[in-house]
Amino acid sequence: xxxxxxxxxxxxxxxxxxxxxxxxxxxxxxxxxxxxxxxxxxxxxxxxxxxxxxxxxxxxxxxxxxxxxxxxxxxxxxxxxxxxxxxxxxxxxxxxxxxxxxxxxxxxxxxxxxxxxxxxxxxxxxxxxxxxxxxxxxxxxxxxxxxxxxxxxxxxxxxxxxxxxxxxxxxxxxxxxxxxxxxxxxxxxxxxxxxxxxxxxxxxxxxxxxxxxxxxxxxxxxxxxxxxxxxxxxxxxxxxxxxxxxxxxxxxxxxxxxxxxx
Numbered sequence: 001x002x003x004x005x006x007x008x009x010x011x012x013x014x015x016x017x018x019x020x021x022x023x024x025x026x027x028x029x030x031x032x033x034x035x036x037x038x039x040x041x042x043x044x045x046x047x048x049x050x051x052x053x054x055x056x057x058x059x060x061x062x063x064x065x066x067x068x069x070x071x072x073x074x075x076x077x078x079x080x081x082x083x084x085x086x087x088x089x090x091x092x093x094x095x096x097x098x099x100x101x102x103x104x105x106x107x108x109x110x111x112x113x114x115x116x117x118x119x120x121x122x123x124x125x126x127x128x129x130x131x132x133x134x135x136x137x138x139x140x141x142x143x144x145x146x147x148x149x150x151x152x153x154x155x156x157x158x159x160x161x162x163x164x165x166x167x168x169x170x171x172x173x174x175x176x177x178x179x180x181x182x183x184x185x186x187x188x189x190x191x192x193x194x195x196x197x198x199x200x201x202x203x204x205x206x207x208x209x210x211x212x213x214x215x216x217x218x219x220x221x222x223x224x225x226x227x228x229x230x231x232x233x234x235x236x237x238x239x240x241x242x243x244x245x246x247x248x249x250x251x252x253x254x255x256x257x258x259x260x261x262x
Contacts, residue, residue, distance in 0.1 A: 021055040021084045022128070023047075024075040028062055028091030028105050034140045036179035039090040042136050042188040045249065046088040049192035052246035053235050055086060064107040065114035072116070076124040085128035087121055090188065093137035095174075097149040098156040102135075118158070126162035130233060135169040136188045138179045161228040166202055168209075168225035177221070184249060186216045187223055193248050199234045202227055 027043025029036050040061055047059040060071050079085050092103040094115065101115035118133070125131035139154060153174040158167045170187035171177045190212035194205055206225045213221050 020082070021050075021053070021086075022075070022078060023050045023055040023057045023086040023088065024071065025050065025057055025059045025088045026061070026063060026068070026071065026091070028089075028103070030062065030105055031092040031103055031140055032106055034092070034179065036091060036138050038179075038182045038185050039136070039138075041183055042090040042185050043088065045184060045188055045192055046090070046134070048244075048246055049196050049248075050086060050088075052196060052242040052244045054240065054243045055084075062105045065104045065110070065116070066107065068102070068104045068116055072121065072124055076127060079125065079127040081127075081129055083128040083130075085125045085131040086134070087125055087132070088134045088136075089121075090136035090185070091138070092140055092179075093135065093155060094139065095154060095156050098159075100155045100158075102137075118155075122158075122161065122165065122167070126165060130164045130229065131162070132165070133167045134188075134191065135167075136185050137169055137171065137177065139176045141178065155224075157224075158226050161226060163228060164230050166225065166227040166229055166233075168206060168223060170213075170221070170223055172222045172224050175222075186213050186221065189248070190216070195235045196242065196246060196248070197236070199236050199238055201232045201234060202229055205235070 025043050025047045027039045029039045043059065043061060047057050050057050058071065058075060060067070063071060075087075089102055094101050094103060100118040102118065102121070103115050107114070118135075121133055125133065135155070137155060154171055154176045155169060155173065157173050161167060168191070170185065187209070190209045193212070194200065194208045200208060206223070210223050213223055
């Protein structure tokens with residue numbers, strides 16, 4: 001597979017097809033009285049890794065509904081054919097009737113619960129030739145998030161992806177992840193470790209990430225992913241060194257015994 005990847009990448013270079021790489025990284029650490037303390041560290045890790053991989057990165061934190069929409073709309077308008085687009089979100093999410101939503105930081109000026117559909121994010125990124133969505137998502141305890149279809153049980157399967165689009169999230173389908181006191185989350189740590197260390201086709205990247213997460217959590221946490229990529233894709237290219245100094249932080253031996261949440 002690696003030999004095939006190298007051949008493909010050489011062909012892409014010869015065709016002048018190395019596109020602009022763009023990323024929008026968002027970390028939201030609060031939702032009402034609930035907090036996701038590692039989300040800002042996770043988002044910073046994602047931003048640093050993507051910068052090292054030569055992506056232009058918009059890094060935002062603790063966005064309200066209007067700020068979230070504005071950041072997504074601005075990012076969408078920058079995308080064009082030939083681009084590679086990455087969206088990373090670390091924060092609270094919910095499922096409602098088999099649809100997935102990202103939950104912005106509450107706006108004190110609004111009393112209504114506001115959310116961003118994952119489908120809207122996927123559609124926004126589809127303007128790029130290749131696009132990726134990564135979610136380090138957490139659910140909140142209690143029933144204040146009213147769901148007409150029953151209890152929120154984590155996130156549902158992604159129904160449809162655009163051409164050359166991929167999606168991955170920290171947990172298995174319908175599996176709740178709760179925020180814990182930790183410095184980094186294991187899915188984000190494993191994802192960007194593998195992404196920045198070796199050339200891997202996307203399915204191989206996810207297989208390596210899942211293996212690391214399962215090992216760290218003793219099979220208690222199993223990430224989910226889905227891909228509609230039409231050709232091999234690697235974030236890391238051996239002929240192109242990392243653009244900035246990047247050192248993956250440790251996540252073991254931290255307060256609480258580890259960074260994973262399940």
